Amino acid sequence: MLELIKERRSIRSFKEEKLSEEAVKEILRAGLLAPTSKNKKPVEFVVVEDRETLSRLKFCKDKGSNGLDTAPCAIVVIGDAEKSDVWVEDASIATAFMQLQAESMGLGSVWIQMRKRRSCSDDSEKEVRKVLNIPDKYGVLDILALGYKNELKKPYEEDDADFSKVHFESYGRK
Ligand SMILES: Cc1cc2nc3c(=O)[nH]c(=O)nc-3n(C[C@H](O)[C@H](O)[C@H](O)COP(=O)(O)O)c2cc1C
Structure with missing residues (x-):
């Protein structure tokens, strides 16, 4: 598992x-x-493979969505805010699990944040809901861009894990 976690990097091409x-x-x-x-x-998830829809999704965000330029597939991750007050946490875990599954299959992915982000004219979540006909009660956390990797990124190494962020028994104790 740790090897898989080290291999996973954000792929945008x-x-x-x-x-x-x-x-x-x-x-x-x-x-x-x-x-x-x-x-x-x-x-819930909305799978998008249509090139035109993918490029409309790219413009739901003013920057940081270039992963959608070449991705042949995107999974839009949404959560029913009426069903759960912590849908964001649930949707985040689902996205992370899918990123690791993609990595285990030799595929690349990148998390493109939509929640609390904007396009050049409106709130990104609203824009995505409009493009995909998603009912208002759903929040849109992110879009996971997926595909075969067209860029090489160095896997993380053991030493990249920063243990200064870990405290034992009480804050500040190493
Ligand atoms: C909550 C969250 C939001 C992110 N939003 C974006 C985004 O909008 N666009 C993007 O290209 N990458 C985005 N990323 C990917 C991060 O930039 C990336 O994970 C970070 O730079 C570390 O690089 P790595 O994934 O290769 O380890 C996001 C990642 C997370 C966890």
Whole structure:
């Protein structure tokens, strides 16, 4: 598991090759099996492969969405705010699980934040809801851009784990 965690890096440039239906399903399975508070399962996904829709999604955010330029697939991660007050946490865990599943399949991914972000004219969540016909009760956490990697990134090493952030028994004790 730690090897997989070290290998995962944000990939923002992808090859043209599409993902198979089964590959996308495997990644979704990881998200659907992630834990949720009180097991309420408020998280849902919108899979987008249409190039025009992908580029409309890119413009739902004013910067930091260039991963959508080449991604052949994106999973939009949404949460039913009426079902759970902690849908953000649940949706975050689901996204992280899907990133690790993608990595384990040799695929690249990047988390593109939408919640609390803006396009050049409006709130990013509102824009995404408009593009994808998502009902208002859903929050939009992020868009996970996915595909075969077209850039090489160095995996993390053991020493990159900064243990100065770890405190034992009480804050400040090393
Ligand atoms: C909550 C969150 C929001 C992020 N938002 C974006 C984003 O909007 N665009 C982007 O390209 N990367 C985004 N990232 C990816 C981070 O920039 C990246 O994880 C960080 O720089 C560390 O690099 P690494 O993923 O290669 O380890 C986000 C990551 C997280 C966890």
